[in-house]
Amino acid sequence: MTASIAELVGVSKSYRSVHALSPLDLDLGAGVIGLLGPNGAGKSTLLRLLSTALSPSSGRIRVAGHDVTASAGDRTQARRRLGYLPQEVGFPRGMTAFAFLDYVAVLKEWRVKRARHQEVLRVLRLVQLEHLARKRVAALSGGQRRRLAMAQAFMGDPDLLILDEPTTGLDPEQRASLRGVLTGHASSHCVLLATHQTEDVSALCDRVIILDEGQVRFDGRVPELVAKARGQVWVGSAANRGALSSWRTGGGDVRSVGGSPAADAEPAEPSVEDAYLLMRGATRDMEGAPS
Amino acid sequence: MTTTAWHVSPELLQRYAVGTLGLGAQASVETHLISCPQCRRDANPLVPRSEWQDSWSRISGAIAEPELPRSLWALQRLGLPDADVVVLRASSSGLYRPWVLSVTAALLFAVLGSLLRAPEQDLLYLLVAPLVPMLAVVAAYDSTDRMRELAETTPLSKLRIALLRTVASAALAVPLTLGVGLVLPGVADQAFVWLLPALTLTVLALTVLTWWSAVATSGAVAGLWVAFVVSLYAEDGFAAVTSPVAQTVYAGAACALSAVFLARILPSRPSGGMA
Numbered sequence: 001m002t003a004s005i006a007e008l009v010g011v012s013k014s015y016r017s018v019h020a021l022s023p024l025d026l027d028l029g030a031g032v033i034g035l036l037g038p039n040g041a042g043k044s045t046l047l048r049l050l051s052t053a054l055s056p057s058s059g060r061i062r063v064a065g066h067d068v069t070a071s072a073g074d075r076t077q078a079r080r081r082l083g084y085l086p087q088e089v090g091f092p093r094g095m096t097a098f099a100f101l102d103y104v105a106v107l108k109e110w111r112v113k114r115a116r117h118q119e120v121l122r123v124l125r126l127v128q129l130e131h132l133a134r135k136r137v138a139a140l141s142g143g144q145r146r147r148l149a150m151a152q153a154f155m156g157d158p159d160l161l162i163l164d165e166p167t168t169g170l171d172p173e174q175r176a177s178l179r180g181v182l183t184g185h186a187s188s189h190c191v192l193l194a195t196h197q198t199e200d201v202s203a204l205c206d207r208v209i210i211l212d213e214g215q216v217r218f219d220g221r222v223p224e225l226v227a228k229a230r231g232q233v234w235v236g237s238a239a240n241r242g243a244l245s246s247w248r249t250g251g252g253d254v255r256s257v258g259g260s261p262a263a264d265a266e267p268a269e270p271s272v273e274d275a276y277l278l279m280r281g282a283t284r285d286m287e288g289a290p291s
Numbered sequence: 292m293t294t295t296a297w298h299v300s301p302e303l304l305q306r307y308a309v310g311t312l313g314l315g316a317q318a319s320v321e322t323h324l325i326s327c328p329q330c331r332r333d334a335n336p337l338v339p340r341s342e343w344q345d346s347w348s349r350i351s352g353a354i355a356e357p358e359l360p361r362s363l364w365a366l367q368r369l370g371l372p373d374a375d376v377v378v379l380r381a382s383s384s385g386l387y388r389p390w391v392l393s394v395t396a397a398l399l400f401a402v403l404g405s406l407l408r409a410p411e412q413d414l415l416y417l418l419v420a421p422l423v424p425m426l427a428v429v430a431a432y433d434s435t436d437r438m439r440e441l442a443e444t445t446p447l448s449k450l451r452i453a454l455l456r457t458v459a460s461a462a463l464a465v466p467l468t469l470g471v472g473l474v475l476p477g478v479a480d481q482a483f484v485w486l487l488p489a490l491t492l493t494v495l496a497l498t499v500l501t502w503w504s505a506v507a508t509s510g511a512v513a514g515l516w517v518a519f520v521v522s523l524y525a526e527d528g529f530a531a532v533t534s535p536v537a538q539t540v541y542a543g544a545a546c547a548l549s550a551v552f553l554a555r556i557l558p559s560r561p562s563g564g565m566a
Contacts (some may be wrong), residue, residue, distance in 0.1 A: 090437020107445035117352030
């Protein structure tokens, strides 16, 4: 277990009568941590709580040694140590890529112009947008805008990097490049990313947390998650009876997750996605079971 | 690019690199370096890497940094710190919109006022004058409204940003509106009575901005004020705006709203917020 960078103790969040997050305990250390879950599972709420954009209904949150729920001063200290990429970033009207990052750098208290500009150029290089520094944000493509939004999160080399759907809108080459940047950063910092892309989790994450209906359903290493699906994924000429999910692959075989295997079916090596689907299926079964 | 038979001696290059050459010799070496690749290669290792990287960063930063709008260039010349200039540059493209709004409102005042009789001039003035600073301040927030969630998680004091934008926006709106009031004959005797209502509306708008968008805030606050003034006009009761008691009430309301505003942006817990 690596040293704790962020810690949640008994943290819950409710919006009036809606429970977005049930009380949970998490300890986040260095490395890439993937947060998986269906829409409405509480992923963004968890990220917003850690980023200090939201306050918890109960519990305590510590970021880089500062209890963000204790005082405004502690919260400001914590904000100096984190980078946050919301699911959607709105850009100020009429700004260039450089001006946007320059503004965020000021919001992050980079007051000395030369140092600030060096940092802006560093993060632009990091996301390979240096050549577009003078271009207006409105003229950038969707993928370029996403990378620009990501660049601001890297500013100041934060201890805790919180990314909500970072790879949305990126092409495969850009995603591969981003993975390199993220793993480099995670060698000594914590990168927590919420995603629907299970291949990102397999490729990047040291640890995976599955949230569903505001509760942690799984918290462990990726191989441990995948091992849970071993013996439940099959490939054959027809779909398994009662399969949670099945589809015809490019090779013409039918891949089934869960259910009773067909006569000619053979077991297949499971993926993170298979394990995730099985876990979701188990949750639905529990909900459907008579109490 | 040409090469020459003569090259700068190592001693001369060393003195050039550390900056101990006289101006004349420095200019000569520089002229030669531009045309001689071999001497440039020799000079390269004499300058510490960190030094030229630093210079290159400064050049890249200067090239990439967008030109400042005239309004901000003037404020920078007057001594406004660079970081504050960046905050204002993000505010509706360097206060362009708040200031244009103020000038347009003042011109409209002057033209409409000259066409109206004294009582109607009063109504127009009381109706619109307090709204001008409020709208100018809200316009300064409009551009960055959309990055509210991101800005909330940054450490820079939101109070500092709010004050900076408010002062910069009102700096033009208040004197212009006041000037028009003093020029209009039917209004001149009451040219100052709108200042406290304007302060109240501006603080109210700043407070509402911690929940709502800039567009919704300006619409709601302006609508509220117009309904209030029109209802007074129907009852012929401008005293409710201009009397000393009314002015005291506005001052009290502005103080109370300021407390709410401060509680919103300097909260004991994070919620809402403004960029």
